[in-house]
Amino acid sequence: MNISAKWITTLVLTFSSLALVFVLNPDGQLRILANLLTFAGIYALAAVGLNVHFGLTGLLNFGHASFMGVGAYVTLLLIPHAAGREGEINENGLPFLLALLIGIIAASLFGLLLGLPAMRLRGDYLAIVTIAAAEIFRLLVRDLESITGGVYGIINFSSALQKYRPVFFDEAVISLDLAPAQIWVGLLSWISVFLVLLLLKRLSSSPWGRALRAVREDEDAVRALGKNAVWLKLQSFMLGAGIAGVSGVFLAFNYGFVETTIFIPLLTFYVWAIMILGGVGSLTGPIFGSIIFWAIISETDKIASLIFENADGQQLAGVRFMLVGLLIMLLMIFRPSGLLGKKEELLLNVK
């Protein structure tokens, strides 16, 4: 399949999955579309970060949710917020951008902390360590209630970001009968996606990116050629973790609250599904993977209710996962390199 055919398939799939929203919903289509595109932007950012780990460097990271969580928690705790059961508003806080920067650094450092012992292990072991570390992080956050708000979470932080919303933006969004707060988060996350992709485009074709790809291919050969493979892997881990941190912050702002159940392993697996769908190692793949994934997530209920007439909500939710699973299976059979992945650079062990 040549490049243009690949792009045509991708664009057709993307637009037809978005068209589902208009076909299946009698009203509120624009609202549903806005909602799913916001989630798509946030998850695309997370998938771009994961792609640095797996696509570029070949690191099996199954703890992506924890990097998103560290970024979110650190940022939110630094801006004005209310944490815990009492929910007293702490008015003192840093400006959003400064807090975000510290949040990104914190997520990167968490990556470093995790990576230092784990990078000496090979492939599968890293996967085990990351999945365990992510759960430890989540349980710690749940139990350290005095700092993180525990199961009650953090609320009342949205204004730190929403106060920067321009007036003309509000007017335009309201005239479309949409919620300005959500569109603002969605817009900012898509802007972040493009900024990060610009940075990665530069990096992946640079000597640094070449070194990471060499690590992905054969660590022993990298060592034999005088390069510090562990340090290269740590750098990759930190960069991807930092990107995930930003995505975690936007996820929290989109919900308007944050609590530990957001950062469960399922989140990590969603991000993996998006990355595989878009194409492992492809820079722009996660964008399309994420839109298609979220269109399916948001519309499967309706598709399922067309097929099964008397199903209740819980049963429909089950069908949703079945359909997502089916989609990934079909993808692995017919396009194992994902929508935009290069066949020559196929990373997953399928022929």
Place this chain on the structure above:
Amino acid sequence: MSNKLLEVKNLKKTFGGLKAVDVEHLSFNKNELTSVIGPNGAGKTTFFDLVSGFQQGDTGEIYFKNKKITKTQPYKISRLGLIRTFQLTKVFDRMTVLENLMFSGSSIKNDSFFQSILNTSSSKKYESDLEERAFEIMQDLNIEKMSESYARELSGGQKKLLELGRSLMKNPDLLLLDEPLAGVNPKLAEDLLEKIKNLSDQGITILMVEHNIEAVMKISERVVVLAEGKVIAEGTPQTVRSNDKVIEAYLGTAHE
């Protein structure tokens, strides 16, 4: 003696009850082309692994350029100028031949994250010099037509050439070649042998493990014979060939 490039003292490595390497003393001089031969399981590759830092010996010391390199990380040993290849070729499959070579030649500073983001004119210059050097090496090895191919698409022999070329990008002082001729067709093997001889003439010290006895005898200045981890003979190809122990352990009685 300043002429010694690599020196090994009392090097021992056991796997369970098996003595893989048990070398009392071995040294390798500058500009010499030495071959290490021996039957399968004689400890040749383990010896290479120990010298290049990929495995740790139980006891003993290794000196490279009079510097102790025992228990040193492989990448640090490599930075000193000791470059090895692998018995089972390790090329970067999903990178092009050119990228394979350029990655190898690239300096640590050029590889750095911030240097890569800045992408200054001096680093662009560095990259284009690197590319030029890579093409010189590809031409020399007759693989320049493959420069844009993924390394996984190369034949076994071409991969051996690429691995050799990749090592040369580092301008090594000592080159450890682990079975450079294994799985290579006779014609290419002859070319490769010629290349190795040329490199030796250019002043690179070469240490190679090879099973192709005829090839070894033809180009080596010195031959070291290992059996069950021990050095059983060393010397010029002629003396080794006529050594009784060697004939018994390796060449076999059928050999004339």
